[in-house]
Amino acid sequence: MTQTCLESEFIYNESQLILVCGDYMRRILLSEQEIQIAAEQYGTPLYLYNLDKIGLQYTKLQQHLPSNFRIFYALKANSSLSICQKLAQLACGADISSVGEFTAALKAGFRADQLVFTGPGKTNAELAASLEAGIGLIALESVNEAQRLNDLAGRYSKKQNVLVRINPSYRTDQSCEVQQQRGNFGSSKGQGGESSTLVQTLGSSASKFGIDQASATEGIATIDSLPNLSLKGIHIFTESNVLNYRQLLASWSNTINIANRLNDKGYPISMLDFGGGIGIPFNPVDDEFDIESFGQELQPLFGNNRYPYQCIVEIGRYLVGESGCYITEVVDIKQSQGQKFIILDGGVHQLLRLSMKSANKYMEVLGRNGNNTQKATLAGKLPAPLDILVEDVSVPEDIAIGDRLVIYNCGSYGFNYSLTNFALHNYPAEVAYEDGIMGIIRAKGNVEDFFINQNLGFVTKTGASATAVF
Template sequence: MHHFRYQDSKLHCESVDLANVTREFGTPTYVYSAQTISENYRRLKTSLAGLDVQICYAMKANSNLAILRLFSNLGASFDLVSGGELQRVQAAGGDVGRSVFAGVGKTEAEIKLALEAGVYGFHVESEPELARINHLAGKLGRKAPIAIRINPDVDAKTHAKITTGKSENKFGIPLAHAAAAYEAASKFPHLDLKGVQMHIGSQLTSAAPFIESVKKVVPLVQELKKRYGIEYFSIGGGIGIVYQDALASGEKTWWDAKPESERPLTPEAYGAVLAPLLVSLGLKILLEPGRFLVGNAGVLLTRVEYLKQGQGKNFLVVDAAMNDLVRPAMYEAYHELVPLTQDAARAELKADIVGPICESGDCFAKDRVLPTAGEGDVLAFMSAGAYGYTMASRYNTRGKPAEVLVSGDRFELVNAREKFEALIAGEKIPGFLKT
C-alpha cells in the first residue's frame, strides 16, 4: 500500500496536491511519502513478531539524508555497501553501531573506516576478505565482528541483473564451502564470529525462494551456533513491490479484488511462512530490505515538452531522462505513468514515452496507452522511490533532479536541483592548455 491517490481529480501524496510541488520546485522532481515508508517499516517488523528482529535498511535503494533520518527515528539500522554510505548514516544521525557493512569489494580504506566507526558486523564475501579484515583490525588493535555471506544456490526467479543467490553470481561463499570458511575464520586472532548472512536477490514476488534458501542454510546456522556461539542470522531482503497498476495498489480493496495467485507478496505472508523456520534458532534475525520499504513511497514528476508525431508512431517527449530514472533503460523495467489531473473524458493516446537525451535507449515506455497529454502537462512515474535518485547520473551535463519529502499536509525540499556550478566544481583546465 501507499499514499498516492486522486482527490477531486488531483493526484495527491498524502494530503499534498502534487501540482503544488511542481509549481514550487519544478520538474523533474522526486517526491516521497513519509507515511508510506513508516507503514511499510512497521508492517514488516510486525510480520515477524515473536522474533528478535533487527531491520537494517538497504540504503542503496534511497540514501537521501531525510529518508535515513526517518528510518533512524523509526528504530532502523542500516545495510551499508560503501564508505560513502557509512558516512551518510553518520551525517543523518543514524546508528552505525547497529549497522552492517556488505559488499564484495571492500577497500582497505572502507574497512578501516568501518572498524573505527564500530559497525555491528562485516558481511564477508570471500576468504581473502577475511584475511584483509583480520590484518586491518590487528593494526588498529580491534576485533572485527564478522558474518560470512552464504550463497545457497537458489534461483530467486527475478531479473538476471538483480539475482544474487545462484552459484554463478559473484556474491558470497558456496554453502558447501561455508563450514571450512568459518573454521578458517575462527583461527584469525582479530576476528569475532558474530553471525551468518545470505541474500538471494531483489524484487521477489513469491515466498518460495525465501523458504528454500532458509531451509538450506538453517542446518549450518545451528551448527555454527553450537561451535562458535554466533548471535545472529541475517536473511537479507528482496521482497518485491507492485510496479504494474501501482496507483491502484494504494487502495486496500485492490488487494482483495485480485485472485490470491496474482496478489503481490505481502510482509504478512512473508512473515507467516518464515517465522516458524526461524523461531527455534534462538538468534537475532537481521533483515535488509530496501525496495520494499521505499519503492512505492516515491514518484518522479515530469513535464511534457512535446507530442511528436512520427511515421506511424507518436512520441511523448518529457523533461525527465534516463539520467534521472535509469531503470527502464537498464533493466527494461516498467513504471506506471499517470497524469496529475484525472479526466475521464480525455481521449487516449498511444505513444513511446521518451526523454531528451541523445540516446535511443532514453525511452521509458514503448506503445504506452495513457490519457492524451500535451506540452506543459505534468505526469508522475509511479513506484520510483527505490533505485531512482541513487542511480541518477549527470549524463549530457544534466543536473540531478530535486527531491521532496511529504508528511501529511506538509512538504519540504530535501535535496535541491543540482546547478551547473556544482557539475563542474571539481574540474579544471590544466595550465598547459591555456594560452
C-alpha cells in the same frame, strides 16, 4: 526551508491508511492536487516522497516479522539524508556498502554500532575507517577480505564482529540472477498460492558475492581461526523484489538449513542476515506482498529449530519504494514511422530502470483521466537512444505539451541509481511530505555542480586561439 501546508482526506481501512482520490487508491498516499502543487512550486523534473508512507511500511514490518528480527535500512535504495533520518528515528539499523554511505548514515543519525558494512571489494582504507568508527558488523565476502580485516583489526587492537556471506548452490526462481536473465523484476507470475520450489541455477551460480556454499565450511573454518575477528553468523541474499511470499520463505528456509549444518559442525553461527527481497508491485493491479502470512509462517521456522538465531533483514525497496514518485513535464510530441513519442524534460539520467523498464508504465498524466487512450513511447531529452523510459504505454489521446506526468513507486533506485552526469542536465530537486507539510530536502542542481573539483590549470596554452566558424 520553504514549506507548504497541505490537507488530504484520508480513510482507515483494515487498520491501514489509504488515500481516496477519484477512482484511485494510491499506494503513495498523495493526491493529484498535492503532486501538482509540488511540481508548480519546485519545478520539474522532481522527486517527491511521502515520509508518512515510510513510517507505515516500517510499522508493518515491525508488527509482522518475528521478534528475533531486526530491520536494517539498505541505503543503496535511496541515500537522501532526510529519508535516512526518518528511518534512523524509527530505530532502524543501516546497511551500507561504501564510505560515502557510511558517512550519509552517520550524518542522518545512525550510530556506527547500528551499521552493517556489506558488499564485495572493500578496500583496506574502507575497512580501516570502519574499525576506527566502531562499526557494528562487517559482512565478509572472501577469505582474503577476512585476512586483510584481521590484520587491520590487530593494528587497532580491536576484535571485530563479522558475518560471512555465502553464495548458495540453490536459488528460487525469483533470484536476482534468474530475473536478470528474464528481465522481469517484480513479475506477479507465480503468485496464486502455489508452493515455491528451489531451483539450481548451474549456469549462473558463479557470483562475485560471497564464498561458494561448496567451500563455505573450509572458508568459515579459516575465518573463525583469525584472532582479531569474532564470527557471529552468515549472510545470504539472492532474491529481489519478490511478491509471492512463499518464494522468499523457501529462500530463507534454505538459509536456516545452511546455518544449522554449520552449527552441527561446531561453528558458532548465532546470527542470520537474510538481505532483502520483499517486493512492491510496479503496477496498480498486482497484490502487495503478504507480510502478515509471511510473518506467520516464519514463526515456526525459528520456534521449532534446534538452534536459536538473531536475524537481520536489509530492506530498501519495501520501506521507501512506494513512498516516492517522479514528476516530469511533456516538452514535445512527435511521430516517427507511425509511432508516437512523448518527449519529457526528464529521462534515464534521473530514472534508470534497465531491467525494470515496464515499471514506468505505472504512471498517469495529471489532470487527464479520460477513458480514451493511445499507445506511445516515453522518451527523455538525452542525445542517446538509451534514453527511453518505456515503450507501448497507454497515454490519454488529448495529452499535450506542458502536461505533467507522474511515475509511481520511484522512492527506491531512482535519484542515486541513474546517469546523473550524462549530458550535464541539472540534478532534480527532492521534496518530502510529512504530517501535512511539504518541503524541499535537496535543492535542484545547477550547472556549476558538474565542475566541482575539476582543474583547468593543467592545460598549457600553446599557439593561436582557434576561431569557430558556422
